[in-house]
Amino acid sequence: MPANIDTLCINTIRTLSMDAVQKANSGHPGTAMALAPPAYTLWRDVLNYDPANPLWPNRDRFVLSIGHASMLLYSLIYLAGVRDVRDGKVVDAPSLTVKDIEQFRQLDSRTPGHPEYHHTAGVETTTGPLGQGCGNSVGMAMAEKWLAARFNKPEFKLFDYHVYTFCGDGDNMEGVSSEAASVAGHLKLGNLTWIYDSNRISIEGDTHITFTENVHKRFEAYGWHVLELRDANDTGDFRRLLEEAKAETSRPTLIIVHSIIGWGSPHKAGTADAHGSPLGVEEIRETKKFYGWPEDKSFYVPDGVPEHFQAGIATRGAAASKAWGELFAAYRKEYPELAAQLDSIFAGRLPEGWDKDIATFPADAKGIASRASSAKVLNQVAANYPWMIGGSADLSPSTKTHMTFEGAGDFQPPQWGATYGGRNLHFGVREHVMGSICNGLALAGLRPYCSGFLIFSDYMKPPIRLSALMKLPVLYIFTHDSIGVGEDGPTHQPIEQLAQLRATPGVTLIRPSDANEVAEAWRTLIPLTDRPSVLVLSRQNLPTICRKTYAPASGxxxxxxxxxxxxxxxxxxxxxxxxxxxxxxxxxxxxxxxxxxxxxxxxxxxxxxxxxxxxxxxxxxxxxxxxxxxxxxxxxxxxxxxxxxxxxxxxxxxxxxxxxxxxxxxxxxxxxxxxxxxxxxxxxxxxx
Amino acid sequence: MPANIDTLCINTIRTLSMDAVQKANSGHPGTAMALAPPAYTLWRDVLNYDPANPLWPNRDRFVLSIGHASMLLYSLIYLAGVRDVRDGKVVDAPSLTVKDIEQFRQLDSRTPGHPEYHHTAGVETTTGPLGQGCGNSVGMAMAEKWLAARFNKPEFKLFDYHVYTFCGDGDNMEGVSSEAASVAGHLKLGNLTWIYDSNRISIEGDTHITFTENVHKRFEAYGWHVLELRDANDTGDFRRLLEEAKAETSRPTLIIVHSIIGWGSPHKAGTADAHGSPLGVEEIRETKKFYGWPEDKSFYVPDGVPEHFQAGIATRGAAASKAWGELFAAYRKEYPELAAQLDSIFAGRLPEGWDKDIATFPADAKGIASRASSAKVLNQVAANYPWMIGGSADLSPSTKTHMTFEGAGDFQPPQWGATYGGRNLHFGVREHVMGSICNGLALAGLRPYCSGFLIFSDYMKPPIRLSALMKLPVLYIFTHDSIGVGEDGPTHQPIEQLAQLRATPGVTLIRPSDANEVAEAWRTLIPLTDRPSVLVLSRQNLPTICRKTYAPASGxxxxxxxxxxxxxxxxxxxxxxxxxxxxxxxxxxxxxxxxxxxxxxxxxxxxxxxxxxxxxxxxxxxxxxxxxxxxxxxxxxxxxxxxxxxxxxxxxxxxxxxxxxxxxxxxxxxxxxxxxxxxxxxxxxxxx
Incomplete structure (x- = not known):
């Protein structure tokens, strides 16, 4: 057994991961083994996170975009002693025990194959579909910027959390992560660090068969700060790079970690064989031998390992969250109204009176396009819902989703001469990451909406599905909903999109027939805080039905x-x-x-x-x-x-x-x- | 009227575009106005294209990824005098007349809102959904490399076409184009040039609100050759850059064109107003004045303009296609079997005997996963279908779609020590562009397949839809088709995906129940050359049903x-x-x-x-x-x-x-x- 307690902790993560995958006879051991050192360093020595309160609003966020390496995260949650959350409240019980880890990937266990938000306390977002965690993390970082701009005061730095994302070669090949990186660079999100596991191995073999671009230069082109860790096992160097990342406040940072997948496995390290299958009993034995680990012990946690882990993260986190609690109490006295808003944000409650200005529309044979009536109602609602923010994938003049009331403003970094406190987001022609970002915003407590043409819901189906899986109240506003689009033709006319969205579990879809149904749609969907909603609107005018002749729209x-x-x-x-x-x-x-x-x-x-x-x-x-x-x-x-x-x-x-x-x-x-x-x-x- | 005939040609393109959009009261004039000079230069002076034979197999391909600028393409097709194609044959009638242009965006016209493949001769692919044309063009360039590697002989350079793509800021914000650029850079596609219209204007305004990355550096990071045209109006400089692009045979080239959207429009040039709406009668009048154009003439084509245009492209193209025809005739004598294969490729025919080795499977209670039985049949079919090529988004060991027979090989550039003649493609973790590339391969006459987990069909819905819209016989093989996925959990278990694909018009979806239905599925879908097919397969074993007890799988x-x-x-x-x-x-x-x-x-x-x-x-x-x-x-x-x-x-x-x-x-x-x-x-x- 190595004497060094840090090494013990790291090898505990590695062996728990190997053992859990072996017992489940399914899963991904290699990445957890490779990334145990940087993950350990980040969590134990850097992450501003109180395991006793995983809901602490100013906690640093950790996103495992490489969700298949879930055992890495479960090991960290277990070692950190993260408390459980039940019915939205923290309880004095561990989120995960070794027993839970032994139940990895089993029916109704707390340790499913990929990390699931709401299912396991400490998991910040559901990941697995590659690239999504990258997009979520941009949304979380944007939320921090927005909250800080709106709520921080000179003496009260309530929000200054950092978002850390572990991503891999697969994430970085996905287009959605490119979109995410472009947005983060533009927005100068200095509170965002991606830690890129460059192990050069994918399922089909060496990434050299398809992924030979220069990722370092690509991220520089996006305006990122790019660092490299030459050896994933060099924890001291990694700590230094994390400091550099934190110190760079005007650009997001990419740390490229050169790692060997399945590190320590004598026959599988550095190969695709270490990626997605158990190592095998004999290989595990030999790997443990290499680590100086008891070869015949499974799910073994040496004495002192959780304690040492928690002496870092928990001690640091407890002090920080306590200080924050005191700060917020003082803030409440100075700024009771803002504090009350924050209470609602943290609790996921609607503001009072959010619906008080929703209009009714008089009967009108000529009528109004539902995108236009929705624009009115959106503004009537958003003006009374201060933490509703949103935008479009470069289509707001067409989707009519711009907030036009005083003080709405545009979300932009100060370097572009604006403020992070603006509520109108510009996603660019990037539908896919628009959805992923909205999931991140919702995870941080804001009420996001996004918009585009219904046909382009095709470009963003993965995040819509994840909104539903995570039960996040993201509002998707899709206009130009049929052949009513007219001249733009078949590439722009949705046919199967309603069926797609209706078939997706946990999505509420509303396609209102006139302006008053639009108003009722908003009235109905805003209180649905446990699911995404899809509002489907017309490009063309729709007659406003006479509600004296016909039944009221409240139906x-x-x-x-x-x-x-x-x-x-x-x-x-x-x-x-x-x-x-x-x-x-x-x-x-x-x-x-x-x-x-x-x-x-x-x-x-x-x-x-x-x-x-x-x-x-x-x-x-x-x-x-x-x-x-x-x-x-x-x-x-x-x-x-x-x-x-x-x-x-x-x-x-x-x-x-x-x-x-x-x-x-x-x-x-x-x-x-x-x-x-x-x-x-x-x-x-x-x-x- | 300007005396310079080149300027006359360019302004004809501009004014036809303005007039058509104005008459339709819908469309996108600004980009056509801005890009008329480079488009004119490319078509008149460079493109190796015979308007008399738009089906000539070795023609250079022109892809308008910015499909909303369709009037640019229609103007070019008209001026070049591209012949029409009916029932797959070239006929001696123009693809487009001025009358057709006057019918822009009208019911059943030949000039729909976005260019539609098969609908208008000269249109190489249907575009509109941004980024798709970029992906298609990579597929077309790959197809040229493959055809050249398989069919060219020392004395017979049958294939050496170049692919030119016009793309814009919107394309370059879409993740799918990033995936496409990464693939093209890796594959060292020296036969591919993207001409990027950097007009810095998007629908929500200046791209500075969301798109501030350094595209030049980003493409260098992908391994591209990057050039810049400082002024879109400088046709001489552009011609020189096109030569440089052509001369660089080991890397794809990006030419960044700095343009002013709506160039010449006194009040709308350089603004979002020039993008997606008619300029207005008065603005058109003033713009024509600026061009030195008759202000009161609409759809005006000065004498000599088509002639001058055709004196370039048609003269050059006729000579080239004639020479090619002679070359192919000589080739046929030397290599009759290869020539016969090419005949089939050009005609979209199946090879004889493609189905002769398809197995039947004996009844077996334990059975076999349908992904595994499909792997057998895929290899039995592909071995007899020499121009079937395909691969997976980094999942071929799981989807089992690797061709393992002798001579199948991997498609890679010589620089990576392999050959473009390989039939196994490695798309990387890039599902979206995998679909777009397959559309490009199919447009070039090859029979492509691609594969992934069914859940990730969500990542590639847009190209699946375009396969259907274009009636392209792309085969999508999706495995891991249900909760049968097991431990990977809900992020990886399809629920709504079957409904999505079933709801899409023009897609044939087959979910076979056992190995013999798999064999029949292949037998059924390969002859369906007028549509994409989706083959949905299990991860887990399925019993092979006893066909003596029960009905034959031929049902x-x-x-x-x-x-x-x-x-x-x-x-x-x-x-x-x-x-x-x-x-x-x-x-x-x-x-x-x-x-x-x-x-x-x-x-x-x-x-x-x-x-x-x-x-x-x-x-x-x-x-x-x-x-x-x-x-x-x-x-x-x-x-x-x-x-x-x-x-x-x-x-x-x-x-x-x-x-x-x-x-x-x-x-x-x-x-x-x-x-x-x-x-x-x-x-x-x-x-x-």
């Missing part, structure tokens, strides 16, 4: 509601979402004039509707009314649930086309006549 | 088929895809033993099934058998089409979890008992 909260009805039981149900609701209302009026008993169901949100009791759902769509027509300018997939085996759908069966929208409506059959004809066919089928 | 070709049946009319139908078919077969056997008349329907491909006549579909799923149970480890969306309003689905309603797959099957209800219980409930409902 939107239930996902679907009877908008117009027959006297007595209807013979046919017409249903639609968004821009097609106006169309079916016209068809309804024509059918009604012809004496047909029709019902119109507006269905802005399938998922909210599915969450209603069966009785409500049956009242809206009575089971014995099987003559049904659904109309939506999108793929058919999913509509059969509401029209049944015999109902009809007027939907898009192909891609769209480039032409004025009104002509496309005719070309693709979205006309009053077509809806009426389908309704008549349904009635005839029923009668026959 | 797969119809999308769904009766695999096991009752004597006489069934009382209940059990349906499933992929790994769940084995499960429902077991449930069927149990029900049968209990005297229940059940039918099993294997449904590997919904879209192929939907393409069958109603009579066949009704024979598989008789309308009067409403007791139905569908089982799939994926989102529910879409299944109601087959189970109806009253049927049952056993599907995933949430994200998955990290645990051994067998335990997840129990946790999420995918057991024989659960299927039998649902079937019984269905029978009871029917009886009541």
């Amino acid at each position: 939107l909260a239930k996902g679907a509601y009877v908008l117009a009805d027959a006297d007595g039981k209807p013979d046919v149900i017409l249903m639609a979402t968004g821009s097609e609701v106006g169309l079916v209302v016209k068809a309804y009026e024509q059918l009604k004039a012809e004496g047909v008993k029709a019902r119109v169901v507006s269905m802005p949100s399938w998922d909210l509707f599915e969450a209603q009791p069966q009785s409500y759902r049956d009242s809206v769509l009575p089971r014995d009314v099987t003559a049904r027509v659904a109309v939506e300018q999108a793929a058919q997939l999913g509509w059969d649930r509401y029209v049944g085996l015999d109902g009809a759908t007027i939907v898009m069966h192909t891609f769209g086309a480039s032409a004025p929208a009104e002509q496309l409506e005719v070309k693709f059959g979205f006309t009053v006549d077509a809806v009426v004809a389908e309704a008549r066919k349904q009635l005839a089928r029923k009668a026959s | 797969l070709a119809k999308g769904a088929y009766v695999l096991a049946d009752a004597d006489g009319k069934p009382d209940v139908i059990l349906m499933a895809t992929g790994s769940e078919v084995g499960l429902v077969v077991k449930a069927y056997e149990q029900l049968k033993a209990e005297g229940v008349k059940a039918r099993v329907v294997s449904m590997p491909s919904w879209d192929l099934f939907e393409a069958q006549p109603q009579s066949y579909r009704d024979s598989v799923l008789p309308r009067d058998v409403t007791a139905r149970v569908a089982v799939e480890q994926a989102a529910q969306l879409g299944w109601d089409r087959y189970v109806g309003l009253d049927g049952a689905t056993i599907v995933m309603h949430t994200f998955g979890a990290s645990a051994p797959a067998e335990q997840l099957e129990v946790k999420f209800g995918f057991t024989v008992d659960a299927v039998v219980a649902e079937a019984r409930k269905q029978l009871a409902r029917k009886a009541s």
Whole structure:
């Protein structure tokens, strides 16, 4: 056994990781073995983190973008003695024990294959899909800058946390991390350090087969401060580089760590074999021998190891979080209103009166595009929701998501002559990292939104999925939602995007039909703080439905509601979402004039509707009314649930086309006549 | 009017673009105005392209990644006199006339909002979604390298085309273009030149708000040759830079063009206002005045302009394509077999005997993972399909898509000690550009496949969609297709991905249930040369179904088929895809033993099934058998089409979890008992 306690700690991380992967017979040992020294150094000696309070708002953030190396993080959480969090409260029990580590990758264990936010205290974000942690960390660093600009006062430096990200070759090959690095460089995020594990090994072998660019120079080109650690095992040098990184406050820092994957494994070190499979019993034995470790002990933690680890991080963190608590108490006296805001931010609560200015819209046959009515409501809400921030992937003049009220401002670094306290974000043409950044902002307690054309949700599906998996209240505002886009043509006209987002678990999607449904959509989705929402809006004008003639828009909260009805039981149900609701209302009026008993169901949100009791759902769509027509300018997939085996759908069966929208409506059959004809066919089928 | 004929040509491009956008009242004039000089120079003086034969295999490729500037391309196609292509043949009629340009963005016109491949002769790829053209161009350049390595002979330089891409700030902010640039640099694609329009203007305003990186240095870091054109109007300097680009054969070249968007427009030049809206009648008048153009003429083409344009490109191209034709004729005599292969490549035909070695698999209860059986079939097919090339986003040991037969080899530049003639591609952890590159390879006539985990189809949705829109036969092989992934957990377990891909128009998706369905899937999808296919495969073993006891796997070709049946009319139908078919077969056997008349329907491909006549579909799923149970480890969306309003689905309603797959099957209800219980409930409902 090596006498050096630091080495003992490092080898504990390595052997726990090897043993856990071996026992699970699945997982990734090599990276944890290679990165144990820098990870240990960062956590024990540098990270400003109180294991007794993993929710401390000013804690440094540690993001493991290489989520497959989860055992590295679990070992750190265990050794640091991070306390558990239950129902949002810290409790006096460890987040992880050795027993939990022995249950690595087992059913319902606290140590799943990839780190999961909310599942294991100490995990700051769910990672695994490569590059996402990089994007999240940019969002976290932006949040710190924003919080500091908005809440710090000369005597009260409430926010000065640093964000550390471990990333790898895989992360750095992904486009989303390039986008993230470009944004971080532009924003001069001096509070962000990426530690890049350059082990030159990927699953297909040496990275030389595909990744020969000069990463050092590339990051310099983004405006980053770039350092290199020649030997991952040199903890002293790494400590020095971390100091340099912290000292550089006007640029993000990349530390390139030259490491050997599976370090210490006599036959697998430096090879792809050490990446994604257990080392094997015999190889583990030999590796432990190399480490000077008891060869026959598994999950072995030498005496004094957790204590030594915690004598660093916990001692330092406890003092820092205590001092911060005192600072915040004094701050509360000087700035009670700001402190109250922070209480809400930390607790994930909405500000009072956030909805007090939401407008209602008078009936109007010409109407207004839902992107435009949403712009109004967004500003009405955001003005009363001080920590709502957001922006667009270079489309805000089109998505109309710019906050225009006084004091909203633009988020920019002082070096560009602005302030980090601005609320309008400019993501550039970088949809993918826009989503990943919003996840990071939400993880830091802010209420983010982002926007783009619905078609470009394709570019950012991975972070949307992660919002849902993490239950983060990110608001995605997607406009230009159908062939209503018109002349831009099929590359810009969504078809399958509604189905994609509806199929994703844990996402609430709302496609409102007019300005008042837009207002109700905002009223409904803002309180949903346990999930992402997708608001789907039109480019083109939509008539504002007369709510005296038809049912009130408040029905939107239930996902679907009877908008117009027959006297007595209807013979046919017409249903639609968004821009097609106006169309079916016209068809309804024509059918009604012809004496047909029709019902119109507006269905802005399938998922909210599915969450209603069966009785409500049956009242809206009575089971014995099987003559049904659904109309939506999108793929058919999913509509059969509401029209049944015999109902009809007027939907898009192909891609769209480039032409004025009104002509496309005719070309693709979205006309009053077509809806009426389908309704008549349904009635005839029923009668026959 | 300026006397200089070159200036006349350039201003013709500018004014046609302005006029077309104005008439359409929609479109993007500014970039076409700015880039008219370099575009003119490239096409008239450099591009090796025969307008009389836009299908000439060795033509230089021009990719307009900034697809919104479509009028630039339409103007060039018109001025060059590119001939039209109908049913795959060149005809003696122009691809575009001034009349077509006047119909810009109108219904069924030849000049849609964004350039569409197959729709307008001369358009090499469909662009619009930013960054995609960059990726496509890398694929086209790779294809040239591959064709040259495989087919060129000392005396026969059949392939030496160059690929030119116009890209912009938006392209260069997108992660996919970073991935593309990294790949191109690694592969040392000296036959690729990107012309980057650095106009510093994006939709939200000056790019200074978000894009301040040093693009020049970044591309140097990728290993590119980087040049700068200080003034977009300096055609002489640009010609010189194009020569330098061509002369540099061991690195791709980036030419950074400093331009002023909307050049010449007195009030809108250099502003975002010139980007995406018509200039306005008065502004156009003033701009024309500035150009020395007749202010009141629209769609005006001065005498001699097309002639002068064609005196460059057409004269040069005709000579070159004629010489090439003679060369190929001589080549055919020397290398008749290779020439015959090229005939097939150019015509998009399959090689004879491509399917002759496809195996059948004996029944086997233990079975084989469908990724593994597919690996066998892939190799059996690829060995007889010489221009099938492909690879993975750093997952080939897991997706098992490596071609292992003799002579397959790896595609690498000679500088890395290999050859461009290899057929195994290494995309690195870059899923997004993998798809874009495959589109480029397919556009060049090769038959590409790519592979990854199904979950990561999320990272590459945009190119999948473009494959479908362009009807390109790219084969996407996605493995690890469900919670069967097991321990890697919810970040790696697809849920909504099947629905996403099924909802996308023009995609054939096949999720085979066992090794013989895998073989039939390959047999079915390879002849589908008018669309992308998605092959969805399991990580885990699947029993090889006994085809003597049950129906033959050839039923797969119809999308769904009766695999096991009752004597006489069934009382209940059990349906499933992929790994769940084995499960429902077991449930069927149990029900049968209990005297229940059940039918099993294997449904590997919904879209192929939907393409069958109603009579066949009704024979598989008789309308009067409403007791139905569908089982799939994926989102529910879409299944109601087959189970109806009253049927049952056993599907995933949430994200998955990290645990051994067998335990997840129990946790999420995918057991024989659960299927039998649902079937019984269905029978009871029917009886009541």
